[in-house]
Amino acid sequence: MIIGGGAAGLAAAVSAGEYIRNNELDIEVALFEQDERVGRSILATGNGRCNVSNSRAEADAASAFYNGEFVARVLAGLRDRAGGSGEDGGAPTRFGASEPTDPVLRFFSDRGLAFREESDGRLYPAANKATSVLDVLRAAARRAGVVERCGCRVAAVEPPRALSGRFTLRMADGAFERADAVVIAVGGRALDSLSVEGARVLRTRPVLGPLKTDPTWTRELDNIRLRCKVSLFRPQRSTERRMIAPPAAGEVLFRKYGLSGIVVYDLSRFAWAGDTVELNMLGCDPSGALAYLLRRRGRLSRALRGGPITCDDMLRGLVLPQIGHVVLKRCGLAGESACSDDALGALSAMISAFPLEVQGMGDPAQCQVRRGGIDVASVSDIDLRMDGAEGLFCAGEALDVDGPCGGYNLHWAWASGLVAGRAAARFAEGEGA
Numbered sequence: 485m486i487i488g489g490g491a492a493g494l495a496a497a498v499s500a501g502e503y504i505r506n507n508e509l510d511i512e513v514a515l516f517e518q519d520e521r522v523g524r525s526i527l528a529t530g531n532g533r534c535n536v537s538n539s540r541a542e543a544d545a546a547s548a549f550y551n552g553e554f555v556a557r558v559l560a561g562l563r564d565r566a567g568g569s570g571e572d573g574g575a576p577t578r579f580g581a582s583e584p585t586d587p588v589l590r591f592f593s594d595r596g597l598a599f600r601e602e603s604d605g606r607l608y609p610a611a612n613k614a615t616s617v618l619d620v621l622r623a624a625a626r627r628a629g630v631v632e633r634c635g636c637r638v639a640a641v642e643p644p645r646a647l648s649g650r651f652t653l654r655m656a657d658g659a660f661e662r663a664d665a666v667v668i669a670v671g672g673r674a675l676d677s678l679s680v681e682g683a684r685v686l687r688t689r690p691v692l693g694p695l696k697t698d699p700t701w702t703r704e705l706d707n708i709r710l711r712c713k714v715s716l717f718r719p720q721r722s723t724e725r726r727m728i729a730p731p732a733a734g735e736v737l738f739r740k741y742g743l744s745g746i747v748v749y750d751l752s753r754f755a756w757a758g759d760t761v762e763l764n765m766l767g768c769d770p771s772g773a774l775a776y777l778l779r780r781r782g783r784l785s786r787a788l789r790g791g792p793i794t795c796d797d798m799l800r801g802l803v804l805p806q807i808g809h810v811v812l813k814r815c816g817l818a819g820e821s822a823c824s825d826d827a828l829g830a831l832s833a834m835i836s837a838f839p840l841e842v843q844g845m846g847d848p849a850q851c852q853v854r855r856g857g858i859d860v861a862s863v864s865d866i867d868l869r870m871d872g873a874e875g876l877f878c879a880g881e882a883l884d885v886d887g888p889c890g891g892y893n894l895h896w897a898w899a900s901g902l903v904a905g906r907a908a909a910r911f912a913e914g915e916g917a
């Protein structure tokens with residue numbers, strides 16, 4: 485029985501069903517989904533386009549994912565079992581141009597899904613619609629004999645009481661079911677309300693979303709976008725602060741409450757209240773910014789035949805007026821005042837390191853994943869079996885794993901689902917023997 489008909493649960497169901505079908509076993513695979521239909525969470529991804537995976541997910545695994553070493557071992561095991569060469573030929577960038585060797589992409593490709601690759605290795609279905617991914621998965625599940633049980637919320641999983649006994653799944657409506665093997669694939673959000681006896685579950689919190697920062701400076705910039713480099717610092721007891729995330733280039737969206745945009749989402753995985761986000765609007769280091777503004781003042785002055793250059797003159801055409809206004813306010817400068825050397829120094833420092841103190845996550849409803857969940861230290865990196873619970877497996881966001889934007893989180897959901905589903909089917913096979 486697979487609990488959760490999202491990305492990981494569907495991959496697990498197909499993987500289990502196909503193992504059972506290919507080995508002609510008399511075992512049923514049932515997929516329990518609390519919603520009226522499976523796969524709704526998949527349809528919401530990538531703004532309805534589903535950034536299904538990333539061609540660098542496996543190569544980057546150790547550094548990109550939270551609990552990355554664990555993820556890297558699981559992905560390597562999946563590749564070994566799938567008979568991969570270890571040399572990734574990459575994702576097919578044109579339909580049919582090459583066959584992917586990554587086992588996750590291969591899984592989809594073998595079942596009919598064609599991909600297109602966009603920037604930074606982001607993979608989307610060729611049809612550019614999330615429905616295309618779900619259609620392929622559901623067709624594969626149907627062919628593999630998976631039974632969808634929608635509208636069934638599982639409230640508790642109880643382990644077998646006697647040797648060779650079966651798991652009990654208690655439904656929210658009071659009914660119960662018995663299973664030889666169980667895969668927990670309920671995602672991050674639901675884990676707090678599902679009781680799994682014996683599981684080591686860490687508290688979850690939303691990440692990969694907007695950040696709430698001191699609104700004094702962002703309030704009047706609501707809805708304005710800025711291309712810049714973003715970095716994150718943490719105060720230390722000593723005077724030196726520590727860089728938590730090195731500068732990453734991208735587009736920041738100012739909100740009344742703080743900051744949004746993909747580059748901010750990625751940063752949110754590392755941010756704590758009290759940290760400082762710095763926006764580098766010119767993208768060069770402070771000495772480069774100062775040199776640039778000196779040259780700019782000289783050029784503007786020459787064009788005005790030596791006339792006085794104001795602070796407004798310096799910022800006009802360089803940043804949007806609303807941003808310029810806030811920069812001047814923070815520097816305590818009047819726009820119409822002459823841009824003296826001191827003023828130029830202050831402007832240079834502010835636009836190359838515009839600081840905003842983090843107050844927490846912004847709107848949690850916009851966060852794409854949750855940090856926390858089933859402790860990876862209590863789970864086998866070979867088959868995702870939970871310690872001390874023969875026949876109980878887990879996959880996807882239910883585990884304490886998360887990755888950056890760009891298809892990494894779905895890649896983990898598919899990969900872990902494939903591993904856990906097959907392992908559960910093999911376990912059930914052993915139980916039946």
Ligand SMILES: Cc1cc2nc3c(=O)[nH]c(=O)nc-3n(C[C@H](O)[C@H](O)[C@H](O)COP(=O)(O)OP(=O)(O)OC[C@H]3O[C@@H](n4cnc5c(N)ncnc54)[C@H](O)[C@@H]3O)c2cc1C
Pocket residue numbers: 487488489490491492493516517518519522523524525526528529530531534535536537636637638639669670671672674678850851852853879880881882890891892893894895897
């Ligand atoms: C708006 C948004 C956009 C995103 N876009 C992307 C993207 O483009 N690329 C990417 O890589 N990642 C993206 N993500 C993250 C990605 O969706 C998740 O990492 C992924 O869906 C996790 O898969 P999962 O199967 O573990 O959990 P889920 O997909 O959340 O599936 C869990 C399923 O279990 C069901 N369930 C929960 N509890 C129970 C219960 N007790 N009984 C029965 N059923 C239950 C739920 O209804 C759900 O269907 C996005 C996330 C969001 C919120």
